[in-house]
Amino acid sequence: MSPLLELRGVEKSFGAVQVLRGVDLSVRAGRVTALVGDNGAGKSTLVKGMAGIHLFDAGDYLFEGEPVKVTNPKDAAALGIEVVYQDLALCDNLDVVHNMFLGREMKRLRLVDEDTMEQRARETLDGLSVRTLKSVRTPVASLSGGQRQTVAIARAVLWNSKLVVLDEPTAALGVAQTEQVLRLVRRLADNGLGVLLISHNLNDVFEVADDIAVLYLGRMVGQIDAASTTRGRVVEAITTGVVPEGGAA
Amino acid sequence: MSIDTEDRPVADPSSPDPMPDNSLGGIFRAYLAKLRGGEVGSLPAVLGLVALVVVFSALRPEQFTNSFNFANLIGQSAGVTVLAMGLVFVLLLGEIDLSAGFAGGTCAGVLGVFLTRQEWPLLLALVAALLTGAVIGLLIGLLVARLGIPSFVVTLAAFLGLQGVLLSMIGEGGTIPYRNDFINGLNNSNLPVWLGWALAVVCIVGYAATTYVADARRRAKNLTVQPILLWALKAGLLTVVVLAVVGYLSVERSRNPALTSLKGVPVSLLVIVGLLIVLTFMLTRTAWGRHVYAVGGNAEAARRAGINVFRVRLSCFVLCSTMAAVAGIMIASRTNSVNPNTGGETTLLYAVGAAVIGGTSLFGGKGRVIDAVIGGTVVAVIDNGMGLLDQPQGTVWMVTGLVLLVAASVDALSRRRASATGHV
Numbered sequence: 154m155s156p157l158l159e160l161r162g163v164e165k166s167f168g169a170v171q172v173l174r175g176v177d178l179s180v181r182a183g184r185v186t187a188l189v190g191d192n193g194a195g196k197s198t199l200v201k202g203m204a205g206i207h208l209f210d211a212g213d214y215l216f217e218g219e220p221v222k223v224t225n226p227k228d229a230a231a232l233g234i235e236v237v238y239q240d241l242a243l244c245d246n247l248d249v250v251h252n253m254f255l256g257r258e259m260k261r262l263r264l265v266d267e268d269t270m271e272q273r274a275r276e277t278l279d280g281l282s283v284r285t286l287k288s289v290r291t292p293v294a295s296l297s298g299g300q301r302q303t304v305a306i307a308r309a310v311l312w313n314s315k316l317v318v319l320d321e322p323t324a325a326l327g328v329a330q331t332e333q334v335l336r337l338v339r340r341l342a343d344n345g346l347g348v349l350l351i352s353h354n355l356n357d358v359f360e361v362a363d364d365i366a367v368l369y370l371g372r373m374v375g376q377i378d379a380a381s382t383t384r385g386r387v388v389e390a391i392t393t394g395v396v397p398e399g400g401a402a
Numbered sequence: 403m404s405i406d407t408e409d410r411p412v413a414d415p416s417s418p419d420p421m422p423d424n425s426l427g428g429i430f431r432a433y434l435a436k437l438r439g440g441e442v443g444s445l446p447a448v449l450g451l452v453a454l455v456v457v458f459s460a461l462r463p464e465q466f467t468n469s470f471n472f473a474n475l476i477g478q479s480a481g482v483t484v485l486a487m488g489l490v491f492v493l494l495l496g497e498i499d500l501s502a503g504f505a506g507g508t509c510a511g512v513l514g515v516f517l518t519r520q521e522w523p524l525l526l527a528l529v530a531a532l533l534t535g536a537v538i539g540l541l542i543g544l545l546v547a548r549l550g551i552p553s554f555v556v557t558l559a560a561f562l563g564l565q566g567v568l569l570s571m572i573g574e575g576g577t578i579p580y581r582n583d584f585i586n587g588l589n590n591s592n593l594p595v596w597l598g599w600a601l602a603v604v605c606i607v608g609y610a611a612t613t614y615v616a617d618a619r620r621r622a623k624n625l626t627v628q629p630i631l632l633w634a635l636k637a638g639l640l641t642v643v644v645l646a647v648v649g650y651l652s653v654e655r656s657r658n659p660a661l662t663s664l665k666g667v668p669v670s671l672l673v674i675v676g677l678l679i680v681l682t683f684m685l686t687r688t689a690w691g692r693h694v695y696a697v698g699g700n701a702e703a704a705r706r707a708g709i710n711v712f713r714v715r716l717s718c719f720v721l722c723s724t725m726a727a728v729a730g731i732m733i734a735s736r737t738n739s740v741n742p743n744t745g746g747e748t749t750l751l752y753a754v755g756a757a758v759i760g761g762t763s764l765f766g767g768k769g770r771v772i773d774a775v776i777g778g779t780v781v782a783v784i785d786n787g788m789g790l791l792d793q794p795q796g797t798v799w800m801v802t803g804l805v806l807l808v809a810a811s812v813d814a815l816s817r818r819r820a821s822a823t824g825h826v
Contacts, residue, residue, distance in 0.1 A: 206706065227708040241708045245769040246699035247692070255696055256707030258689040265689055271625050290626045295439075 155218035161214030190368030233315035245294035369394035424629035458787035478781030480670035481733035485753035486774035488725025496766025501560030506730025507745030514578030535727025543719030592666035699767035
């Protein structure tokens with residue numbers, strides 16, 4: 154079976170700085186693929202390119218085996234790719250429902266259908282066993298970091314997406330919330346979605362990931378099967394850019 | 403940053419919303435909590451308005467409170483209020499339009515040229531005037547949203563430029579008179595008394611019925627909904643205000659009723675209320691309106707959500723300048739003519755002041771169309787009341803400036819308060 158998403162030889166430069174130098178990556182449905190790498194390795198740039206926020210300068214972008222053109226966030230959303238950014242990209246002045254449906258408001262008679270949106274937002278949150286939100290009509294500005302993360306993930310799940318990309322979802326969370334989010338990540342993959350998890354935290358990575366892709370200074374070191382490797386090898390790959398003997402998948 | 407949600411009140415999972423306190427006290431406490439959280443809305447403006455009315459009524463009981471002056475005040479404020487309504491959309495983006503006043507003057511001039519000089523039919527001339535406004539907004543919007551020039555600079559240039567356009571269109575010291583009854587009636591004539599009452603009833607019943615039906619539907623679906631008592635309070639307040647205003651305006655206010663009768667709701671009030679309803683509907687019920695708030699709140703988030711930020715920005719500038727055209731026509735209608743100063747002097751500054759006094763934030767993302775109406779009334783009451791006190795224009799401007807400063811401080815302080823308590 155071909156991977157859900159496949160990138161081949163992707164390159165991206167910002168002026169004179171080449172951030173991505175021929176990166177290959179594949180994400181399979183039903184699996185959690187972790188993307189790790191040190192600061193400046195190009196993780197965020199890779200994700201923004203996948204989401205259509207930046208255009209790749211060169212390389213192939215395949216989705217479900219077909220070459221596709223993703224030139225703006227709408228293209229990515231149309232394919233079923235949802236990205237939850239590190240800075241969450243929520244509008245503080247809007248409430249939870251409006252944020253979850255931002256840019257994709259449900260309409261009835263060409264008007265915003267608040268009732269159905271609120272119902273669906275609540276169903277989705279209930280489906281994720283979210284119990285920390287007092288009201289879906291609270292402005293996001295008054296939510297805590299964990300609650301915001303929940304809203305952002307719920308927004309990604311709301312759209313029956315095929316691939317969910319999570320950029321450092323647990324970076325700002327406490328222990329209990331981290332556990333909840335990781336369980337949620339696992340559940341997404343178990344439901345048949347492809348999940349790309351970007352993380353600095355190898356604890357998280359080894360807890361949920363099926364395979365681990367290591368990025369080093371804009372190059373893909375390799376995509377390693379999580380079960381067949383150890384933390385030490387991954388750390389070495391992240392810091393030296395070389396996969397140690399016996400670690401490659 | 404360590405964030406935990408455990409210390410927050412966690413509701414019982416079976417009912418996502420804690421049972422709201424629906425008593426009068428509960429509603430009041432919820433409102434107080436909102437105020438303490440920094441969501442002051444139009445409250446400072448309303449309190450200021452009440453204070454101003456009390457002061458002027460005490461100092462000039464005869465002249466200020468009579469119904470002639472009341473109707474006069476509405477006519478005086480109509481132009482600024484309509485201008486402020488358009489400006490709300492640009493302010494919501496966190497931008498500014500300094501040219502709106504002269505854009506209005508220019509459009510009123512275009513109307514004068516086509517209607518009076520070229521003797522075009524009314525409808526055609528009116529469309530030309532409104533289209534002029536839309537084109538001005540389109541150009542400003544393109545420069546701001548496409549080229550990324552700060553709106554302050556673009557509209558400052560447009561302010562100077564349009565002033566010149568208006569002057570050369572009309573000629574030094576000249577005026578273009580309006581000779582059309584419809585145009586001149588916009589800001590001078592009154593509705594028949596019966597029609598005023600009929601529209602008042604339609605307004606009240608329309609509001610009460612639609613909000614009640616919507617609330618009932620949401621209650622049936624178990625969605626968040628305001629308490630019935632709060633609905634009753636709002637509907638009751640609206641009823642009292644509307645009936646009082648219409649009642650007062652239906653009194654004979656001519657000094658010599660035998661000669662000419664002067665009573666009924668001014669047409670300008672109908673224009674203001676009509677625009678208020680339409681624009682509020684656009685801003686709160688359409689996806690476009692949501693996108694305006696989103697772009698004003700976090701443009702990057704809006705862009706990532708796939709919203710066409712450029713088009714939203716552009717549309718707000720077009721709408722603002724088109725509303726400015728309406729405002730310019732209202733101002734010119736008051737004097738039955740256009741002159742090179744129509745929409746100039748303090749018009750634009752009063753309009754920006756009105757929107758901010760009413761509670762629209764200069765930082766973007768927060769504001770309502772009704773803010774413009776409330777703020778516009780405050781500005782008009784100051785202008786009108788100070789005039790009746792025989793104060794020199796210098797004092798009037800100083801007092802207006804002070805009020806605006808207070809309003810801007812309330813905005814800034816409530817924002818600080820809001821970010822400290824985690825509200826918007």
